[in-house]
Amino acid sequence: MKIFLSGGAKNGKSALAQELAVRLAAGGKRYYVATMIPVDEEDRLRIRRHVADREGLGFETLEQGRDLPACLELADPAAAFLLDSLTALMMNEMFHDGQVDREAGERCIRDLTAFLNTVENAVVVSDSIYSDAGRYDEITELYRRALAALDCAAAELCDTAAELTAGQITIYKGELPQ
Amino acid sequence: MILIIGGAYQGKRAFARETFSLTEDDIFTCTDRGIDFGCRCVDRLEEYVFACVQDGIDPLAVFEADHAAWADSILICRDISCGVVPLSAQERAWRNETGRLCQYLAARADRVSRLFCGLEQRLK
Numbered sequence: 001m002k003i004f005l006s007g008g009a010k011n012g013k014s015a016l017a018q019e020l021a022v023r024l025a026a027g028g029k030r031y032y033v034a035t036m037i038p039v040d041e042e043d044r045l046r047i048r049r050h051v052a053d054r055e056g057l058g059f060e061t062l063e064q065g066r067d068l069p070a071c072l073e074l075a076d077p078a079a080a081f082l083l084d085s086l087t088a089l090m091m092n093e094m095f096h097d098g099q100v101d102r103e104a105g106e107r108c109i110r111d112l113t114a115f116l117n118t119v120e121n122a123v124v125v126s127d128s129i130y131s132d133a134g135r136y137d138e139i140t141e142l143y144r145r146a147l148a149a150l151d152c153a154a155a156e157l158c159d160t161a162a163e164l165t166a167g168q169i170t171i172y173k174g175e176l177p178q
Numbered sequence: 179m180i181l182i183i184g185g186a187y188q189g190k191r192a193f194a195r196e197t198f199s200l201t202e203d204d205i206f207t208c209t210d211r212g213i214d215f216g217c218r219c220v221d222r223l224e225e226y227v228f229a230c231v232q233d234g235i236d237p238l239a240v241f242e243a244d245h246a247a248w249a250d251s252i253l254i255c256r257d258i259s260c261g262v263v264p265l266s267a268q269e270r271a272w273r274n275e276t277g278r279l280c281q282y283l284a285a286r287a288d289r290v291s292r293l294f295c296g297l298e299q300r301l302k
Contacts (some may be wrong), residue, residue, distance in 0.1 A: 006295060128185060128294075129185075131184075131185035131186075131257045132258060132262065133261060133269050133272060133276075134269075148185075148186065151295040154295070170299065172295070
């Protein structure tokens with residue numbers, strides 16, 4: 001089973017995603033696909049918090065800030081994968097080496113499709129950043145549009161799609177594993 | 179009237195096309211204060227509101243003044259209600275007026291759909 005989770009920041013997505021991934025693993029192997037590439041102390045603190053949060057849950061961490069399918073080279077596709085998050089993945093793919101990569105959006109969709117078509121169980125996390133009244137520059141809109149297209153692809157490819165609001169779950173498609 | 183709302187790039191227009199068998203020719207896309215209600219569907223209402231705010235016009239009053247024009251329309255508007263209160267007065271007014279218009283339209287709509295990552299949530 002594959003589950004897509006999104007919602008605003010600090011609404012409980014990561015905690016629920018971990019719980020669901022553990023359920024999907026059913027006692028078997030589970031991987032945490034870590035997408036954040038830390039650039040400063042704030043990032044490192046955030047990562048330490050996330051690592052502490054999943055301590056004892058039995059995840060093996062796969063560091064994969066770019067080129068998502070590469071994480072499957074050494075992983076067991078029958079395991080449960082927690083991919084957190086599409087937001088960071090798109091950021092890393094689109095902006096690196098001081099450049100804007102305009103092909104990143106299409107590439108991320110191809111990579112995510114290949115990833116989800118290979119694994120049996122996955123929880124994919126993203127962020128809803130689409131309902132504010134900002135009028136952004138062209139580059140920011142490029143990123144928002146690309147991430148939204150990736151979210152839509154994830155929601156379509158997954159069996160279940162849900163939104164988290166203050167820890168509460170709204171299901172748009174499918175159901176959650178018991 | 180049918181109202182479709184949702185954040186940016188959430189698949190509102192594609193949903194309208196598919197659900198109501200519209201072609202691109204059936205959809206009018208707002209870029210300023212001009213709206214062609216001759217089209218079955220009007221998209222980017224938030225841009226219409228933005229133009230109204232720029233020109234000092236009350237968009238809600240315009241809709242109130244001519245119910246018949248949009249009574250059978252499919253209307254699409256971006257939800258811009260979340261996020262930090264905008265620093266610029268114009269963007270604050272834009273957000274406020276868009277919210278007022280959406281409430282007004284939703285109250286009068288036969289159906290209100292919210293799109294999330296390409297998926298519909300039926301609000302009414």
